[in-house]
Amino acid sequence: MKPLGPIPPGFTARNGELVIGGKIVSALVKEAGGTPLFVYSRDLLDARMAALRAAMPQRLKIHYAMKANPFAALLEHMADLVDGLDIASGGELDMARKAGFLPGEISFAGPGKTDRELLAAVRAGVTLNIESAAEARRALDGGQTLGVAPRLAIRVNPDFELRGSGMKMGGGAKPFGVDQADVPALGREIVAAGARWRGLHIYTGSQALDAAAVIEMQGNVLAVAAELADAIGAGLPHLNMGGGFGIPYFDKDQPLDIAAVGAALAERFDTLPDGLQATEFAIELGRYLVGEAGVYLTRIIERKVSHGTTFLITDGGMHHQLAASGNFGTVVRRNYPVAIAGRFDAEPTDEVNVVGCLCTPLDRLADNALLPRADAGDLVAVFCAGAYGASASPSAFLGQGPAREILV
């Protein structure tokens, strides 16, 4: 048997059935027109944001990294909650503008920005987190073409990394950002070229659950930022301190202690070096803001026993939940939190494999999992589906097409 991941807080049962946003999920499926269906909860988005605001120093701005989930209704909701938005492509810029984000709230990072994307960003007036000297020159050229001073920050590839992070994006050779040692010269060049200097972006990793690691990383970010700001000599209007706040996906994962992170950050804000006194600080979170607010619902087409092993075959799968299937940067597949939605508070009694409908052995949603008895027609809920689900999965695979999505 393989354990399931922990179901995030905030989900309850009514007459045994999973409730999201005050409604039983079978009603939500009916409303949405069927399965597979992603349901995102406004209440849970709001609660997560409120808890984060309460834990973090007031001075800290909170940005949403929309790569985690660009679903239009969710994005519009996030526009009311956060202080800024981080985008990673021209396509995301278009979606962000449609969702109501203002250009001044948006910053654009990404190691491979095309000329077209740079021009669109400069024209719109969003901040570009510049990832190389060559990109800076392309952005400045774009500004000249358009007769607009581009808003430029530098994304730093710092000499340290985020310990224990799921994905490392700083420390050593990386395609991301400008090597720390090269930042001062590039910063001076950008300032001298007449750009609107916006400061620094230091993103070192994602999906960390250890508060001590995040606290250490934020200390390193502030120290490096202070040093670089001094070396550039133009002040530091804004510092994007990155993110890295993880969520529990797997058995034994413990939630990140945001109270500890916030307290340590508040202490650091009280003793800032002179060069950072006037700086606006932000963190950039994607998964942490939306991941636990989403549930993927799929219906069991068949309960099948093969050689004594039970398979619950669903109408969903890896084409909507690539990460849960174990095919998105994971070496050893572990089970996400999964439940039988109609028996949400029932005792688990059956060892089963929950699989998708695709004709490939890669299409697994839970392996050797202990769940309450379930049959054809029952709904399976996969939790932690709010981030890197629908938009990060190959929805066209085997002619399936995208899942439905609703915000409730």
Next chain:
Amino acid sequence: MKPLGPIPPGFTARNGELVIGGKIVSALVKEAGGTPLFVYSRDLLDARMAALRAAMPQRLKIHYAMKANPFAALLEHMADLVDGLDIASGGELDMARKAGFLPGEISFAGPGKTDRELLAAVRAGVTLNIESAAEARRALDGGQTLGVAPRLAIRVNPDFELRGSGMKMGGGAKPFGVDQADVPALGREIVAAGARWRGLHIYTGSQALDAAAVIEMQGNVLAVAAELADAIGAGLPHLNMGGGFGIPYFDKDQPLDIAAVGAALAERFDTLPDGLQATEFAIELGRYLVGEAGVYLTRIIERKVSHGTTFLITDGGMHHQLAASGNFGTVVRRNYPVAIAGRFDAEPTDEVNVVGCLCTPLDRLADNALLPRADAGDLVAVFCAGAYGASASPSAFLGQGPAREILV
């Protein structure tokens, strides 16, 4: 340094530049309107099919498993080349009909067929490869509702597997097919219910490069089919023997010896047991028919050096080439065949990392690879991109959208 996979045969250079279908790739990119671009070659599709026909016994039908590549123009071309089509969803059924395949040529396998898909298949008159007793009853009910005798075959989960295959789909507990021991009773039930009995489907694995393993598997398939046909007692109109023919993706991979496979199969066809004398035999190939005929072209946005390591950052990436990035069922990432398209016959001199434009460390196309010198503006070609590329990748990730595709 990590070796690159072998570039498939059939690609040449003109003035140093990669040629596909008689045209240099820069001209193809212009024609298609830009990068990223998948180019599929008619000539290579035809050549592969001709070689296969020459190697296999004349009696053997060759089916295309469209899950490998459902691009409309390619599918239409395949309709003229193959004897049948294997589909895995209602969505694929629609695409197949649009491409000109006739219902009698189509068979539908998949462990999680919905009632709607079963009805559509029965109505259209395609063969259903039935994967469980429950599914058989749903299909028969559908036939009654529609007043049509459904065309039914049974997909067998045999007691053996395909040695050395990349993905195992037979042997032991599986969501796919009916356990071998349960097939005779279900076969008799289907025949007695008045369905149009179509025979058996035995698919045990994919991506095998060892001819001996494929030969052994085909022997097992024929033996099991003969035994099951006898036990069902209704003859065996058709036997889908599965596929499993692999292509070389990685360094040291050797092409499958199809001459050996074909010779062994011809010998077996000459000594068939009585129960299989009248049977129509087919193999079902996806990757093998189309994989090596496709090339993914992406343009270098930037050549970047970080801490002494060179990155070629392209405008493509894992959102179109999930498998090449190492996130599709692979444990240890290895390099696909990759080339600098404009210096296709030049000596490799530079150790580089080819990455995509996505803001994630998962987005890699080649690691520590030795390639000719390349700079911003140059085209990178990723080979073996004809199967499980465009349709098997998360194209909406980070707001990127799908790649262009052309058949030349």
